[in-house]
Each structure stands twice: as C-alpha cells, then as structure tokens.
Amino acid sequence: PSVLILNGPNLNMLGVREPAIYGSETLDDIEALCLEHAERLNIAIDFRQSNLEGELVAWIQQARGEHDGIILNAAAYTHTSVAIMDALSVAELPVVEVHLTNVFRREAFRHHSYVSPVAKGVICGFGSHGYLLALDALARLIDADMN
Ligand code: DQA
Numbered sequence: 001p002s003v004l005i006l007n008g009p010n011l012n013m014l015g016v017r018e019p020a021i022y023g024s025e026t027l028d029d030i031e032a033l034c035l036e037h038a039e040r041l042n043i044a045i046d047f048r049q050s051n052l053e054g055e056l057v058a059w060i061q062q063a064r065g066e067h068d069g070i071i072l073n074a075a076a077y078t079h080t081s082v083a084i085m086d087a088l089s090v091a092e093l094p095v096v097e098v099h100l101t102n103v104f105r106r107e108a109f110r111h112h113s114y115v116s117p118v119a120k121g122v123i124c125g126f127g128s129h130g131y132l133l134a135l136d137a138l139a140r141l142i143d144a145d146m147n
Contacts, residue, residue, distance in 0.1 A: 001042070001142045003135065004067040005034060006056060007049040008075035014100075022100055023127055030128045037132045041139045053077055053084065060087040068145075069094045069138040071131060078103075078113045085114040094141045096134040099124035 007027060010017060015026035038045045046067065050056050056077065063070055070093050077084055078099070081140045088095055095118060102125030103110040116122055121137060123130040 001068045001139075001146075002044040002046065002066070003038065003069045003071060003138055004029075004059065004060060004063045005045055005047045005071045005131065006049075007073050008056060008077045009051040011073060011075050012051065013051050025128050030131060033128055034131050034135065035044040041135060043135065043139055043142075045135075049084055049141050053081055057083050060084065060091050061103050062137045063093060064091050067093060068142045069096070070097055071134045071138065072115060072119075073098045073100070073131075076113050078115050081114055085118055088115065088118040094138060094145075096120045096137050097124075098130045098134050100127050100130065101125060
C-alpha cells in the first residue's frame with residue numbers, strides 16, 4: 001500500500017516559523033519520522049509540500065489510482081480552499097486531516113475547515129506525532145479495505 005502525505009503553505013518553514021507555536025522540528029524531521037513509521041507498517045509514502053494551492057490540487061487529482069490514502073495538512077488552505085475540498089471529493093480515497101497544533105484552542109478563523117467534511121477523521125494538537133497517528137489510522141482502513 002501507498003500513502004500520499006501532503007503539506008500546505010509555510011510548512012516548509014517549520015523549525016524557523018513561530019517555534020513557540022510549532023516547535024523546533026523541521027519538515028525534513030517529520031518526513032524522516034513518517035518514513036520510519038511507514039516502514040514498520042509496510043506502507044510506502046510520498047511526502048510532499050507546496051505553497052501553491054493549484055499544485056496541491058493537481059497532486060490530489062493524481063493520487064487517484066496511484067495511492068491508497070491521503071494524509072493532508074493543508075495548513076492555511078484548510079480554512080479557505082473550496083478547490084482542495086472539491087479535489088479531495090474527486091480522489092475517492094480515505095483522507096486523514098492533520099494539524100500540528102490544536103486549532104480549536106487558537107483563533108476562531110482556524111476553527112472552520114474545508115477539509116473536515118471530506119475527511120475520514122481529523123488529528124490535531126499532537127505535533128509531528130499526529131502524522132504517525134494518521135499513518136496508523138490509514139493502515140487499518142486500507143487493511144480492512146483489502147481483506
Ligand atoms: C496548521 C494550522 C493552520 O491553522 C495554520 O494555518 C498552519 C498550520 C497546523 O499544522 O497546526 O499553517 O495546519
């Protein structure tokens with residue numbers, strides 16, 4: 001099985017960006033943790049980041065038929081992008097929405113997500129560990145689907 005892990009705008013700045021909120025880990029650190037965990041689960045991963053909404057949409061479109069699930073931290077586009085929501089509906093793959101921070105204890109504009117209505121589930125507030133929890137969740141869903 002194969003999982004696409006997508007990261008939205010400004011997540012390339014992790015480690016430098018507001019460390020009091022997002023911590024000191026970089027996106028490369030998170031990718032390494034995901035790779036290690038995915039190997040344990042016998043899952044291949046494709047880990048990507050883009051600051052461009054259209055590029056994220058294109059990658060989600062391409063996932064259909066290529067991957068068995070999507071882990072998505074759409075970052076700020078979570079709260080704005082109907083285009084990403086529509087692309088996820090077209091993909092017809094299980095989606096796990098991830099946020100490093102607990103968006104519900106932050107500003108009100110972060111409480112609404114365009115991703116949640118088309119996601120299987122949402123994990124937020126556990127930092128990089130959320131990505132590993134999402135991999136566990138998808139591994140189980142994919143396994144149930146194949147058997
Ligand atoms: C985020 C939360 C979003 O509100 C914010 O715009 C981000 C990161 C998170 O991982 O906590 O860029 O998705």
